[in-house]
Amino acid sequence: MDIKDIDGLIAKMEDKSLKRLVIKKNGFEIELERMCNEVVAAVPMVAPVAAAAPAPAVAPEAAAPPKKSGEVITSPIVGTFYASPSPNDPPYAKVGDRVERESIVCIIEAMKVMNEVKAGVSGKIVEILMKSGDPVEYGTVMFRVE
Numbered sequence: 001m002d003i004k005d006i007d008g009l010i011a012k013m014e015d016k017s018l019k020r021l022v023i024k025k026n027g028f029e030i031e032l033e034r035m036c037n038e039v040v041a042a043v044p045m046v047a048p049v050a051a052a053a054p055a056p057a058v059a060p061e062a063a064a065p066p067k068k069s070g071e072v073i074t075s076p077i078v079g080t081f082y083a084s085p086s087p088n089d090p091p092y093a094k095v096g097d098r099v100e101r102e103s104i105v106c107i108i109e110a111m112k113v114m115n116e117v118k119a120g121v122s123g124k125i126v127e128i129l130m131k132s133g134d135p136v137e138y139g140t141v142m143f144r145v146e
Contacts (some may be wrong), residue, residue: 071121075136079110083132138143
């Protein structure tokens, strides 16, 4: 079996949506496994479908929070919100704190990786909409800043 044959097997796996293929023949053995990042694949495919169906019913409620004055800080990824680096540490940001664009306001844990989230805006935190341990989706409003 040469590289062309292996490339052909990989192409067939993709065509048939196979994740794993094992071939054992006459003392020869090959095992191919596609490593799919299911989170990346699921977010773009699932989020629009889920948002499309309830959009008419939810639109008036979803439109209400952005009407408040100020700007918002949203989650850049899907994961778990944490207000502080550890349960015993003080939160990165509290209501009344002044933040700058580069200020770290929280951590989002995604796939066991802790991602620091910067404010991206300057102003005073007037509302924190999440609690440590809350799940967040891409675009979830976490803070309101004026």
